[in-house]
Amino acid sequence: MRIFDPHIHMTSRTTDDYEAMHAAGVRAVVEPSFWLGQPRTSPASFRDYFDSLLGWEPFRAAQYGISHHCTIALNPKEANDPRCAPVLDELPRYLVKDNVVAVGEIGYDSMTPAEDTALAAQLQLAADHGLPALVHTPHRDKFAGLRRTLDVVRESALPAERVLVDHLNETTVKEAKDSGCWLGFSVYPDTKMDEERMVAILRAYGPEQVLVNSAADWGKSDPLKTRKVADLMLAEGFGEDDVDRVLWRNPVAFYGLSGRLNLDVTGTEPTHEGNSILRGVPKDPHEPDPASGAPARVPATEA
Amino acid sequence: MTHPRATPPARTESTTHTGRPRPGTARTPSLTDFRDHLTTQLEPAARAWLEHALDEATAHPGLHGPISAWELRLAEAGRRCGAAHADAARVLILDAARADTDALTRVYFQGTADERRAVLHALPHLVSGPGALPLVEDALRTNDTRLLGVAVGPYAARHLAPHDWRHAVLKCLFTGVPVDHVADLDERSRGDGELARMLADYAAERTAAGRPVPEDLHRVLDLTESVPPAPGTDHPHGKES
Numbered sequence: 001m002r003i004f005d006p007h008i009h010m011t012s013r014t015t016d017d018y019e020a021m022h023a024a025g026v027r028a029v030v031e032p033s034f035w036l037g038q039p040r041t042s043p044a045s046f047r048d049y050f051d052s053l054l055g056w057e058p059f060r061a062a063q064y065g066i067s068h069h070c071t072i073a074l075n076p077k078e079a080n081d082p083r084c085a086p087v088l089d090e091l092p093r094y095l096v097k098d099n100v101v102a103v104g105e106i107g108y109d110s111m112t113p114a115e116d117t118a119l120a121a122q123l124q125l126a127a128d129h130g131l132p133a134l135v136h137t138p139h140r141d142k143f144a145g146l147r148r149t150l151d152v153v154r155e156s157a158l159p160a161e162r163v164l165v166d167h168l169n170e171t172t173v174k175e176a177k178d179s180g181c182w183l184g185f186s187v188y189p190d191t192k193m194d195e196e197r198m199v200a201i202l203r204a205y206g207p208e209q210v211l212v213n214s215a216a217d218w219g220k221s222d223p224l225k226t227r228k229v230a231d232l233m234l235a236e237g238f239g240e241d242d243v244d245r246v247l248w249r250n251p252v253a254f255y256g257l258s259g260r261l262n263l264d265v266t267g268t269e270p271t272h273e274g275n276s277i278l279r280g281v282p283k284d285p286h287e288p289d290p291a292s293g294a295p296a297r298v299p300a301t302e303a
Numbered sequence: 304m305t306h307p308r309a310t311p312p313a314r315t316e317s318t319t320h321t322g323r324p325r326p327g328t329a330r331t332p333s334l335t336d337f338r339d340h341l342t343t344q345l346e347p348a349a350r351a352w353l354e355h356a357l358d359e360a361t362a363h364p365g366l367h368g369p370i371s372a373w374e375l376r377l378a379e380a381g382r383r384c385g386a387a388h389a390d391a392a393r394v395l396i397l398d399a400a401r402a403d404t405d406a407l408t409r410v411y412f413q414g415t416a417d418e419r420r421a422v423l424h425a426l427p428h429l430v431s432g433p434g435a436l437p438l439v440e441d442a443l444r445t446n447d448t449r450l451l452g453v454a455v456g457p458y459a460a461r462h463l464a465p466h467d468w469r470h471a472v473l474k475c476l477f478t479g480v481p482v483d484h485v486a487d488l489d490e491r492s493r494g495d496g497e498l499a500r501m502l503a504d505y506a507a508e509r510t511a512a513g514r515p516v517p518e519d520l521h522r523v524l525d526l527t528e529s530v531p532p533a534p535g536t537d538h539p540h541g542k543e544s
Contacts, residue, residue: 051415054415054416055415055416055419055445055447056416056445056447058416059416059447059448059449092369092370093369093370093378093413096370096375096378096379097378097415098378098379098380098381098382098389098415098417099415259382260382262381262382262386264386
């Protein structure tokens, strides 16, 4: 079974999680930019975070044979903090990077004027950069939040089929599906969705354009929820093709809209994918490339 | 790719009697090597993209607008040329844009890990003095083996101070980066008693913990002992034997 977790905050997780995820079948993740629990106080803090999503975290993931991409944005909560909002001006230089496959998470937290401004501006940035958008729907006043989100999307330059609305549930799935957006569901131990309710929604609404994620982060969450949904789908009579569609092909199709999704796990060897010219050792063209197809090596890093 | 530019000549390849490059003495690829490699390896669409990117960088180097056009090309080189060819493509873009130490520093610190690695690859070709050492030092502080393996290249061999260079070698051993990546390993480690001491201490620490000693450690240790230290070699503590 191959699994793509389309929303997981690996920066907050340990290497044990990466190991368990790989064992469960996870081969690709997208890590959306979000808040960190502790509020940030300046754009510099965002820059370090974005750099980590484009540097260290993909390296960590590759050590465990998992492809890592990210989405970049000013999140809705911190859009309200005037100390953080100026990072909006710095997003364009991040949105051109190879590993950035969407603008996100954007959307609403408390539905303030500052959030309106940040959401509209970042939907425009997505359109300008040829990127889809990952839109967080609020946890409080959720249904009203979804409607307002969909209104802003309709008024934006970004077509609905390039938008994923996330954290949906029984109360918001129908309106979201009718909008033409992609449908994201976060499966959590206690809050958001659980496996049984997720399977019921799949039965009622079908697997088309549905993405299931763990949204695992620094809170109580479980990076293996994607696999648990897949297992329950099979137990409840869904076929392997449906599971592959929801847990792999749908996220590949959505983030593939960026044109930047590269699911070959880049090895963590210093020689980039066997590109020996850069090592200075001319390579024998008849020699088989030891790097291609080899599983990622897990170095015993101590430093 | 029509970008004639004076480039530093490739250093002479050092080989053993078997014709194989000696470990640690691999020839530094020249910019011509990079260009030839891409000319033969890139798909036509990627090649056309790169040729356009290089022409653009040649015509419009320097800083212009919020992000210079050549910096945009540097960012997107991976998805345009493929991950396997991105390093070489980026080095050529940096060369075409005549990126100086300031520009290299900016794009390094604003870059992804892949862009940073390309800047490190470019240093021996584009920077003659030690001005870009902070980039090497930054890379050596990371634990990203894809950066470490390039940070210990010819630019570091040329400019890194003895203490920092020894720590770089030791870090390769710690993180599993093959010392084949350390440029001029033979020359710089020859007769280096302090490096020998550090390696011996590390081997003792591993042995005391009941853990294996990296094979590369013995190899470098042999190199340190290969020739008696020449006068003036930095060996404050002498060799412990």
